[in-house]
Amino acid sequence: xxxxxxxxxxxxxxxxxxxxxxxxxxxxxxxxxxxxxxxxxxxxxxxxxxxxxxxxxxxxxxxxxxxxxxxxxxxxxxxxxxxxxxxxxxxxxxxxxxxxxxxxxxxxxxxxxxxxxxxxxxxxxxxxxxxxxxxxxxxxxxxxxxxxxxxxxxxxxxxxxxxxxxxxxxxxxxxxxxxxxxxxxxxxxxxxxxxxxxxxxxxxxxxxxxxxxxxxxxxxxxxxxxxxxxxxxxxxxxxxxxxxxxxxxxxxxxxxxxxxxxxxxxxxxxxxxxxxxxxxxxxxxxxxxxxxxxxxxxxxxxxxxxxxxxxxxxxxxxxxxxxxxxxxxxxxxxxxxxxxxxxxxxxxxxxxxxxxxxxxxxxxxxxxxxxxxxxxxxxxxxxxxxxxxxxxxxxxxxxxxxxxxxxxxxxxxxxxxxxxxxxxxxxxxxxxxxxxxxxxxxxxxxxxxxxxxxxxxxxxxxxxxxxxxxxxxxxxxxxxxxxxxxxxxxxxxxxxxxxxxxxxxxxxxxxxxxxxxxxxxxxxxxxxxxxxxxxxxxxxxxxxxxxxxxxxxxxxxxxxxxxxxxxxxxxxxxxxxxxxxxxxxxxxxxxxxxxxxxxxxxxxxxxxxxxxxxxxxxxxxxxxxxxxxxxxxxxxxx
Amino acid sequence: xxxxxxxxxxxxxxxxxxxxxxxxxxxxxxxxxxxxxxxxxxxxxxxxxxxxxxxxxxxxxxxxxxxxxxxxxxxxxxxxxxxxxxxxxxxxxxxxxxxxxxxxxxxxxxxxxxxxxxxxxxxxxxxxxxxxxxxxxxxxxxxxxxxxxxxxxxxxxxxxxxxxxxxxxxxxxxxxxxxxxxxxxxxxxxxxxxxxxxxxxxxxxxxxxxxxxxxxxxxxxxxxxxxxxxxxxxxxxxxx
Numbered sequence: 001x002x003x004x005x006x007x008x009x010x011x012x013x014x015x016x017x018x019x020x021x022x023x024x025x026x027x028x029x030x031x032x033x034x035x036x037x038x039x040x041x042x043x044x045x046x047x048x049x050x051x052x053x054x055x056x057x058x059x060x061x062x063x064x065x066x067x068x069x070x071x072x073x074x075x076x077x078x079x080x081x082x083x084x085x086x087x088x089x090x091x092x093x094x095x096x097x098x099x100x101x102x103x104x105x106x107x108x109x110x111x112x113x114x115x116x117x118x119x120x121x122x123x124x125x126x127x128x129x130x131x132x133x134x135x136x137x138x139x140x141x142x143x144x145x146x147x148x149x150x151x152x153x154x155x156x157x158x159x160x161x162x163x164x165x166x167x168x169x170x171x172x173x174x175x176x177x178x179x180x181x182x183x184x185x186x187x188x189x190x191x192x193x194x195x196x197x198x199x200x201x202x203x204x205x206x207x208x209x210x211x212x213x214x215x216x217x218x219x220x221x222x223x224x225x226x227x228x229x230x231x232x233x234x235x236x237x238x239x240x241x242x243x244x245x246x247x248x249x250x251x252x253x254x255x256x257x258x259x260x261x262x263x264x265x266x267x268x269x270x271x272x273x274x275x276x277x278x279x280x281x282x283x284x285x286x287x288x289x290x291x292x293x294x295x296x297x298x299x300x301x302x303x304x305x306x307x308x309x310x311x312x313x314x315x316x317x318x319x320x321x322x323x324x325x326x327x328x329x330x331x332x333x334x335x336x337x338x339x340x341x342x343x344x345x346x347x348x349x350x351x352x353x354x355x356x357x358x359x360x361x362x363x364x365x366x367x368x369x370x371x372x373x374x375x376x377x378x379x380x381x382x383x384x385x386x387x388x389x390x391x392x393x394x395x396x397x398x399x400x401x402x403x404x405x406x407x408x409x410x411x412x413x414x415x416x417x418x419x420x421x422x423x424x425x426x427x428x429x430x431x432x433x434x435x436x437x438x439x440x441x442x443x444x445x446x447x448x449x450x451x452x453x454x455x456x457x458x459x460x461x462x463x464x465x466x467x468x469x470x471x472x473x474x475x476x477x478x479x480x481x482x483x484x485x486x487x488x489x490x491x492x493x494x495x496x497x498x499x500x501x502x503x504x505x506x507x508x509x510x511x512x513x514x515x516x517x518x519x520x521x522x523x524x525x526x527x528x529x530x531x532x533x534x535x536x537x538x539x540x541x542x543x544x545x546x547x548x549x550x551x552x553x554x555x556x557x558x559x560x561x562x563x564x565x566x567x568x569x570x571x572x573x574x575x576x577x578x579x580x581x582x583x584x585x586x587x588x589x590x591x592x593x594x595x596x597x598x599x600x601x602x603x604x605x606x607x608x609x610x611x612x613x614x615x616x617x618x619x620x621x622x623x624x625x626x627x628x629x630x631x632x633x634x635x636x637x638x
Numbered sequence: 639x640x641x642x643x644x645x646x647x648x649x650x651x652x653x654x655x656x657x658x659x660x661x662x663x664x665x666x667x668x669x670x671x672x673x674x675x676x677x678x679x680x681x682x683x684x685x686x687x688x689x690x691x692x693x694x695x696x697x698x699x700x701x702x703x704x705x706x707x708x709x710x711x712x713x714x715x716x717x718x719x720x721x722x723x724x725x726x727x728x729x730x731x732x733x734x735x736x737x738x739x740x741x742x743x744x745x746x747x748x749x750x751x752x753x754x755x756x757x758x759x760x761x762x763x764x765x766x767x768x769x770x771x772x773x774x775x776x777x778x779x780x781x782x783x784x785x786x787x788x789x790x791x792x793x794x795x796x797x798x799x800x801x802x803x804x805x806x807x808x809x810x811x812x813x814x815x816x817x818x819x820x821x822x823x824x825x826x827x828x829x830x831x832x833x834x835x836x837x838x839x840x841x842x843x844x845x846x847x848x849x850x851x852x853x854x855x856x857x858x859x860x861x862x863x864x865x866x867x868x869x870x871x872x873x874x875x876x877x878x
Contacts, residue, residue, distance in 0.1 A: 034846075034847055034848055035847070035848045035849075035850055035851070037861075038846075038848040038851055038854075038861035038863075039850075039851065039861075039863075072848065072849070072850035073850045075850070218844065218845075219845070220805070220806035220807045220808070220810075220844045220845040221806050221807035221808040221845055221849060222845070222847075223845065223847030223848075223849065226847050227847075258753055258790055259843065259846070260847070296749075296750065297749075297750060297753055299749055299752070299753055299784075299788035299789070299790040299791065300788050300789030300790040301787060301788050301789065302844065313749060314746065315746050316744075316745050316746035316747060316748035316749055316776075317748075317780070317784075318780075318783050318784050318787045319787070319788075320787075375847075375849065377807075377808035377849035377850070377852070378807070378808045378811045378812065378849070379811060379812070383808075383849055383850035383852075384850065415807065418807075449807065451807045451808055451811060453811055457811050462810075462811075465807070465810055466807075469844070475787075578867075580823065602816070602819060603816060
C-alpha cells in the first residue's frame with residue numbers, strides 16, 4: 001500500500017473502496033468481541049465459512065468478523081446485511097439452517113430472533129429490539145459494521161476524514177476551540193474538560209510533548225474501553241492523532257492492559273496499517289506533521305491506571321503515583337508535558353470535528369455533553385454495553401434497555417464508578433445520569449461500570465468486597481491509604497462475621513474522612529466512597545449486622561444458618577448426596593436434617609433443592625427451630 | 639599474594655602404576671579420554687561376566703578397574719550435565735537477548751521486556767532477570783521491585799494449566815465466591831498457588847470483561863460461565 005500523500009488521495013481511496021462494495025450484497029457479520037468469543041463465536045464463524053463454501057455461495061455472500069455489538073447477554077450475535085436481520089445466541093449447529101433459509105431462500109429463522117418478553121412478538125432487526133432501540137450509539141454503533149482488522153472498512157465509513165479536515169482545513173487553535181466549545185469531558189472518571197487539558201499541555205514549556213491513550217481499564221465490571229479498542233481501534237487512533245496535532249506532540253502511547261490480548265492485537269494491527277497508509281509516521285497525509293505511536297502493556301496493577309502512575313510505568317519504573325503538585329499535563333513522562341485521555345474520550349474527537357461542536361452540544365445535559373458508554377452488568381436481564389445520551393435516567397437504562405432485574409427479584413441498588421464510586425439506592429432511580437448528578441449523590445461516573453444489585457446482595461458485603469479489592473491494589477506509598485484501608489477492611493470483616501461493635505459505623509466514617517483528605521492519589525481519596533455511600537443509604541443493613549447479628553440479604557456466612565423445612569422436604573436425597581461434608585442425614589422417605597455442627601454453610605443444599613420443593617431455607621438472626629426427631633416420615637404432597 | 643595451586647582433585651580409587659601405564663598407552667594409541675577407555679573396559683567386563691569368565695585372578699584385577707571406571711563415568715556424567723545446563727542457559731538467554739533487542743535495549747521498555755519473558759516461560763527465571771539487569775544496566779533491586787509489584791509476574795514456575803476465576807464486581811454479585819470455593823475444593827490449591835506436580839496454577843482476576851457469562855472460570859483461555867461442580871471436575875480432568 002502506497003502512503004497517502006494528501007487528503008485528496010484519501011478521498012480517492014475511499015471512493016475506490018466504496019465502488020468495490022455493493023451495499024445490496026449479502027453479508028454475514030458475526031460479533032468477535034471477547035464476550036461473544038467466550039460464548040463460542042469463533043466456532044460459529046468457522047462453520048459459516050465452511051457452509052458458505054459448501055453451498056457454493058462464495059461469490060454471492062461476504063463474511064465479516066466485527067467488533068463487539070454490545071448485547072453480550074445473547075451472544076454469539078449474527079447480523080445479516082443488507083436486511084439487517086439479527087440472530088441471537090447462534091450455535092454452530094444453527095449455521096446450516098441460517099445459510100439455507102435466510103441466505104438462499106430469504107426466510108427468517110424465527111427461533112433465533114429476539115422475542116419480546118411482554119408481547120411474545122419476534123423482532124428481526126436490531127433497531128426494533130428494546131435493548132438497541134433505546135440507545136444512541138454514535139461512538140459504539142460502527143463496531144458492528146467494521147472488521148477491526150481492516151482499515152478499509154473504517155475508511156469506507158468516512159474514517160480519517162476528521163483527521164484530514166483538521167490538518168488540511170483547520171489550524172490547531174481552531175480544532176482546540178471546537179473541542180472546548182463542545183465541552184468534551186474526560187470519560188475516564190474525573191470528567192475534566194479535555195479541551196482545557198489539551199491547552200495546558202500545548203502551552204506548557206518543554207519538548208517533546210507526549211499524548212497517551214489510557215486503556216488500563218482496571219475497574220472490575222467495566223469493559224467498554226476494551227470493546228472500543230477491540231472493535232474500532234482506528235477511531236481511537238484518529239482522535240489521538242488529532243489531539244497530537246493540536247498539542248504539538250510527535251510521540252504518543254497506548255497504554256493497554258495485558259489482560260486484554262485481543263485489544264492489544266487489534267490496536268497493534270491498526271497502528272501498522274495506519275503507518276502503511278501514511279496516516280502515522282513522518283509527514284502525515286503530506287501535510288508536514290510527524291507523529292508516531294507506541295504500545296505499552298500494563299502488567300496488572302489497578303493503581304497504574306492513575307495518570308502519574310501510568311506515566312512512571314511508561315518510563316519503565318514501577319507504576320506508583322506521585323504527588324501532583326504539578327499536573328502531569330505540565331510535567332509527565334520524563335518531566336515533559338504529557339496529555340492523557342481515556343479511550344472513549346479520544347474516540348469522541350473525530351465525531352466532534354466531523355459534525356461540529358453545535359451538533360455535539362445538542363446531545364446530553366447542561367454540564368455533560370454527548371453520550372456515554374456504560375457496561376450494564378450484574379443482576380440485570382440484558383447484560384451488555386449500552387451507549388446512551390448523558391442525562392438519561394437510571395431507570396431508563398436499567399429497565400428499558402437492561403430489561404430490569406431477572407427472576408422477579410427486587411432491585412436494591414446500582415453501583416457506578418467502580419471501586420471509587422458508590423451505590424445508588426432505588427429512591428434515586430429517576431436520577432439523570434451525568435457527571436455532576438452522580439457526584440451529588442455520593443457516587444461518580446467513573447469509567448462507566450454500572451453494576452445492578454438485587455435483594456440477594458448484601459450491601460455490607462459489597463463495601464467489604466471493594467475495600468478488600470482496594471486494599472490489595474493500594475501501592476502502599478502513602479500511609480492513609482495503606483493503613484486506612486487495612487483498618488476499614490478489618491472492621492468490615494468483623495461486621496460481616498457477626499462480631500461488629502456499636503460505634504464501628506462511626507469509626508468507619510472517621511477513617512473515611514481522613515483518607516479522603518490525606519491520601520496521595522485518587523485511589524486513596526475515593527476509596528471510602530463504597531463504604532460511605534452504603535452507610536448513607538443502607539445504614540439499616542449495617543445496624544442489622546451489628547446489633548441483631550443478622551444479614552438481611554442472607555449472604556454473610558457467619559450470620560446465616562441453612563435449615564430444611566420438615567413440612568416441605570420430600571426426602572429426594574439430592575441435598576444429602578451433594579453435601580460436600582456429609583452433614584445431611586435422613587434416608588429415603590425420612591425428613592432430611594442438617595447437622596449444624598458439621599455444616600460449612602457452603603450453600604450447596606440451597607442450590608440443589610428442586611424449586612418445586614423449595615425446602616431448604618436460609619435463616620438469619622432468628623433462632624433455629626428445634627430439629628425434628630430423626631426418622632420422621634415426610635409429609636407427602638398430593 | 640601467591641595463590642597456592644590447588645591439588646588436582648582425586649576422583650575414585652587410585653590405579654596401580656602398572657595399570658596407569660597401560661591406560662596412558664591406551665590413551666595415546668586410541669586418542670581417547672581416560673574415562674572413555676575405562677567405560678569401554680566396563681563394557682568388556684560385563685561381556686566377560688556374561689561369558690562366565692569371572693575367575694578369581696582376573697576378577698580381582700578387573701574389579702578395581704571396574705570401580706575406577708564407574709567413578710570416571712559418574713564424573714563424566716556430571717560434566718555433561720553441567721555442559722547441558724550451560725548450553726540450555728545460553729539458549730534461554732539467547733531468547734532473552736532477542737526480546738531485549740526487540741525493544742532496542744531501552745531502559746524504559748523494562749516492563750515490556752519482563753512481560754515478554756513471562757509470556758515465554760510462564761515465569762521469570764533468575765538467570766533471565768540477571769541477564770536483563772546486566773544488559774539494560776538497571777539495578778537488580780529495580781527489577782525485583784517491578785517483578786513483585788505487578789500481578790502478571792511470577793518468580794516461581796507456574797503450572798502447565800492456568801485456571802482463573804473472575805472476581806470482578808459483576809461476577810461477585812452473581813456468585814463468584816461460591817464458584818471459587820468449588821474450584822479450590824476440586825484443585826486443592828488456594829488462589830495464587832501451584833500444585834505439587836505443577837499441573838495447575840489457580841488465580842483470581844479482577845475482571846475479564848465477559849460479565850454476561852458471570853461468574854466466569856477460565857481454563858487455559860477457554861471460558862466457562864457459571865460451571866457446575868460436575869463441569870469443573872470434567873474440565874479439570876481433561877487437563878494433563
